Amino acid sequence: MAPTASTTPAAPTPSAHAKMMCVPLTVFRLHNAREVDLYIWQEGEVEPTLYCSADVPLTATDLDRLTERGFRALYVTRNAYADLSEQLHQELNHILSDESVAVEERLSVLQTAFALEVDSAFQMINCDRAVSVTKNLAQKINGLLCDGAVVPHKMYDMLRHDFYTFTHVTNVASFATLLAEEIGITDPAEREQITVGGLLHDIGKKFVPPSVLCKPAKLDEDEWRLVKSHPQRGYEELYDRDDLTFGQLMMVYSHHERIDGTGYPVGLVTEEIHDWAKLLAVVDVFEALTGARPYRSALKPCEALEFLERNAGAHFDSEMTRCWTSLMRQR
Ligand SMILES: [Fe+2]
Ligand SMILES: [Fe+2]
Structure with missing residues (x-):
């Protein structure tokens, strides 16, 4: 079963999960991912599709459109996920203390x-x-x-x-x-x-x-x-x-x-x-x-x-x- 554009972030299958990690869209709203290729995974597809390459900024409009289409998450490779976690760690205290979120x-x-x-x-x-x-x-x-x-x-x-x-x-x-x-x-x-x-x-x-x-x-x-x-x-x-x-x-x-x-x-x-x-x-x-x-x-x-x-x-x-x-x- 491939992950879908469902109401909750989709869960990859065991074989897929070795390669790709899912990241809730919220993360990208609060943090501008740098140098990370982003993928979407559509219902019925065995492989994710490149949505936005690392050198192209992901805009608020992009995120709104994804939400409208029912997506709750994007996918990244496991290596990219490590980079993303590292980036988030650096900004974490700032994000966690932002009461507007x-x-x-x-x-x-x-x-x-x-x-x-x-x-x-x-x-x-x-x-x-x-x-x-x-x-x-x-x-x-x-x-x-x-x-x-x-x-x-x-x-x-x-x-x-x-x-x-x-x-x-x-x-x-x-x-x-x-x-x-x-x-x-x-x-x-x-x-x-x-x-x-x-x-x-x-x-x-x-x-x-x-x-x-x-x-x-x-x-x-x-x-x-x-x-x-x-x-x-x-x-x-x-x-x-x-x-x-x-x-x-x-x-x-x-x-x-x-x-x-x-x-x-x-x-x-x-x-x-x-x-x-x-x-x-x-x-x-x-x-x-x-x-x-x-x-x-x-x-x-x-x-x-x-x-x-x-x-x-x-x-x-x-x-x-x-x-x-x-x-x-x-x-
Ligand atoms: Fe448990
Ligand atoms: Fe247990």
């Missing part, structure tokens, strides 16, 4: 700027880099999200929904931050810890081969066992650090536990599961269902919310599910 749009820029940094830090053997990158990113996410100006469903629309690691963890961390605020966690330091936990929660997946994580078919028993080991492996990587709290470690270890005891790695029940892990479980599943995966297409947000509601009280904490679904339905 909607918070949701600034968050989208933040996600693009940190994408490769998060991906590469998470692949390193030693977790020091991952922890320091996530702390820096968590601080910026909190700076943006906790002034009450963000509209959750608009934020959802601005974020990417493909199967990259950085997309999943930055979305989950942003959702967890909003949900933490909604359930009454008012201490900014505590909320920031939750954001960091959200960014780190799947770090154990670095021990699962990409061929298994991206397998476009049902997993066999051994592969499934490997996938299910990621909370334990992540916990083992992080448990002896003195710069992470117990709650953060439990977000890593227990985010696949379900309150009726059907989760993993242990099969804990309600009161045995840390509140932050229960919170994470809600937004983690919401994000996973609404993101495209190599083995299935994405659900619409309303379908994912209905799934959470159907399983509230059995898999997910009822009150947290209620808070999340009402946040996402706010208009």
Whole structure:
């Protein structure tokens, strides 16, 4: 399935994603990409088409026309994406502090700027880099999200929904931050810890081969066992650090536990599961269902919310599910 000019930035197929990265149009509205070839990917086409070469400026009129035609993103090569991330990093503080730009749009820029940094830090053997990158990113996410100006469903629309690691963890961390605020966690330091936990929660997946994580078919028993080991492996990587709290470690270890005891790695029940892990479980599943995966297409947000509601009280904490679904339905 080729990416399309749909209402959300399209997700490339696994083979295409090795070559091209999608960048929300918002990024180009706020940042003038230099020396980067830009491509569009039309529905039904196997290859992207060059839209604007590096030496031709992309104008506001071009962006308006693309939006009118239904495009939400442009594509760049992976190398160009690294250049673009670098450029964004240099301008990041300026863009993030620009109050004339909607918070949701600034968050989208933040996600693009940190994408490769998060991906590469998470692949390193030693977790020091991952922890320091996530702390820096968590601080910026909190700076943006906790002034009450963000509209959750608009934020959802601005974020990417493909199967990259950085997309999943930055979305989950942003959702967890909003949900933490909604359930009454008012201490900014505590909320920031939750954001960091959200960014780190799947770090154990670095021990699962990409061929298994991206397998476009049902997993066999051994592969499934490997996938299910990621909370334990992540916990083992992080448990002896003195710069992470117990709650953060439990977000890593227990985010696949379900309150009726059907989760993993242990099969804990309600009161045995840390509140932050229960919170994470809600937004983690919401994000996973609404993101495209190599083995299935994405659900619409309303379908994912209905799934959470159907399983509230059995898999997910009822009150947290209620808070999340009402946040996402706010208009
Ligand atoms: Fe996970
Ligand atoms: Fe996850």
